[in-house]
Amino acid sequence: MKIIxxxxxxxxxxxxxxxxxxxxxxxxxxxxxxxxxxxxxxxADRRFAEEARGYRLVERDGQKYYCRxxxxxxxxxxxxxxISESELRTRVENAEIYRKRSKPALCAPNDxxxxxx
Numbered sequence: 001m002k003i004i005x006x007x008x009x010x011x012x013x014x015x016x017x018x019x020x021x022x023x024x025x026x027x028x029x030x031x032x033x034x035x036x037x038x039x040x041x042x043x044a045d046r047r048f049a050e051e052a053r054g055y056r057l058v059e060r061d062g063q064k065y066y067c068r069x070x071x072x073x074x075x076x077x078x079x080x081x082x083i084s085e086s087e088l089r090t091r092v093e094n095a096e097i098y099r100k101r102s103k104p105a106l107c108a109p110n111d112x113x114x115x116x117x
Contacts, residue, residue, distance in 0.1 A: 044089075044092070044093070044096075047092050047096065048088070048089055048092050051088065051091070051092050052066060052088065054068060055067060055068045055088070056068065058082065060082075063084065064084070064085055065082040065083065065084055065085075066082065066083055066084075066085065066088050067080055067081065067082040067083075068080075068081060069081070
């Protein structure tokens, strides 16, 4: 009986410790991922759109955030991780810089077989 009461107490305290969910409005993505005709889309925008597909677009306090659920290393608990559009663009740009820096220089700069334009 003591074990049951202790587990109920732990359960109730865990529920009470969870912060309330903030007001968030989920923004549904467009039905097509293709750009509208007449709107140019450069390579950086395409890479950003590709990376943003792994996130849900959420609006909080009038600002747009990209959110996804992640598990901390060594944990089974999921937590919502949200970043702003500028932070996501910075991550994509840094990944591209790192990719270019770490790629061996075996090809000509504009060789399409090696990622050139």
